[in-house]
Amino acid sequence: MKEIVVVSGKGGTGKTSVTASLSFLGGKDVVTADCDVDAADMHLLLNPDFAYVEDFYSGVIAKIDQDTCISCGKCAQVCRYDAIQVDDGIHTVIPLDCEGCGYCARICPETAITMKEQNVGKWYISTIKTGGIMVHARLGIGAENSGKLVARVKNEVKKIAGESGIDIILVDGSPGIGCPVVSSLSGADFVVLVTEPTVSGLHDLKRVHELVKKFNIKSGCIINKADLNPEIADLIKVFLGKEDIIHLADLPYDETFTKAMTMGQTIIEYKESSLKKDIAECWQKIKHIIYI
Amino acid sequence: MKIAIASGKGGTGKTTLATNLSSYLAEFHPLVLVDLDVEEPNSGLFIHGELIHSEDTFKKIPIWDKNKCTLCGLCQEVCNFHSVIKLGNQIMVFPELCHGCYACSELCPDEALPMISEKMGELKYYETGSFSFVESKLDIGQEQAVPLIAQTIAYVEKTFPDDIVKLYDSPPGTSCPVIEATKTADLIILVTEPTPFGLHDLKLAVATMRELKKRFAVVVNRYGIGNDDVLTYCNGEDIHILAKLPNNRKIAELYSRGSLVYKEIPEVERELEKIAIYILNMKVRVKK
């Protein structure tokens, strides 16, 4: 089984549009996972049927039983996150501030505090428009642990691929360099970095590459909107060469991406364009790389 | 006066707006721009100033004192994040996982887990001549953005006077880092694009702001691309649209070089003026 993860450091580089296009090209031969759980957008292009839904519970938060609480104030004293407010002697937990460390519950002399499991989102298994399968998720507002939801989505996708004998897993990874992207990258066989030739694009590429290097995963790079700033595009290519990152493709600055998106389509379905050809070639290259 | 610039996802032009608006507003009012997108701070790429202050930022983690420990195993039991583990006759701490709650340290019967400081990132403060700029950057390998965001806000509150305009460039998304960054703001500007992705992410951001009971308004970036669904949605939901920044390859090119856009494109300046007027009016009202 081969796992391809698409990441970009920061949003707006066209990562999701590219991943959706690759998923469309892969058709029934790939299982797709949307691990950008904070801003899961791929479903807008791939038309999933949301056939299976499950709630996702992760982490706990404290809850004070007012009948047993004697207002001793110990909980508020130990809480390092100021998550316990005292109003007129009544102690209550502010759910958005509670880290779920459980310290208060442990020291409350009246055992008035219980730690409750939190529903932080939902995840889905769907059939998408290509007939292929996609696992995706939606994180609740202000929820923590998106890293764990990402890990959950990835586990499911592996299970499905294993059971159905599908060899390629395609993952739309999370942005940033924090916990969710670490979860997205773990276990990957190949990373596709999508970047753009802007000062910030190059900067983010370098940061996310640092992380990829820690995992010791082979990677390739797609430079989107490559003609927007040829000088920076060149700098990116120098960086790729130096870091041994395969240069997969240069895509032009092209509003076709947005036009296709507005129709709810991937570039591949949208009318003939040079982009379509470029991405198709890119997919062939990636498949070639992961099998050698 | 605290204003946070946020978006449901990255890449909608949040940084472009933050840097251009700071530079523009600073012509009328003292201002500090704070980059709270600590995982990928980008504003600094557009801003050149004199470094005034720089400091490492730390979080607290426990460290095992072998000589005092009696291997009772309580620390492993109390840690809800599995960041301290008893392995044979050793106690191991995993700093990346530690949330710094102090439970293991304070409950250890033998004071064998004192808390020490571990570096998690860097904070820098610059003066550009027209406005102040503070940015923090999370070290690679550090997984938790929230403590660094909280420390950066605390630094800004302590360093700058109350009547200065504080503009926070928030992290993207709707999870904890954004909540931390927008928690204390008087106004949140949500940046979006008039596309299906933009609309979808805007709806999540709006739901978050409503849940937090925050005052917010929208700026539409790349106006002219995509369709009118974002405008229809905002009108239907009675959401104020502060400005519409045009879609234009020239803007993308200026951005790619790290240049300020409004100085070369008058349409952008006119839109920034609308935002500035709104903010400055609001400031007068907040004062009263």
Ligand code: SF4
């Ligand atoms: S420690 Fe327990 S009894 Fe004391 S105030 Fe907190 S909840 Fe109430």
Ligand code: SF4
């Ligand atoms: S569980 Fe931890 S963070 Fe939550 S209220 Fe208790 S002490 Fe505070």
Ligand code: SF4
């Ligand atoms: S709680 Fe303290 S004494 Fe007990 S095992 Fe942990 S470090 Fe050692």
Ligand code: SF4
């Ligand atoms: S301080 Fe809290 S989170 Fe960190 S190791 Fe100790 S119990 Fe775990």
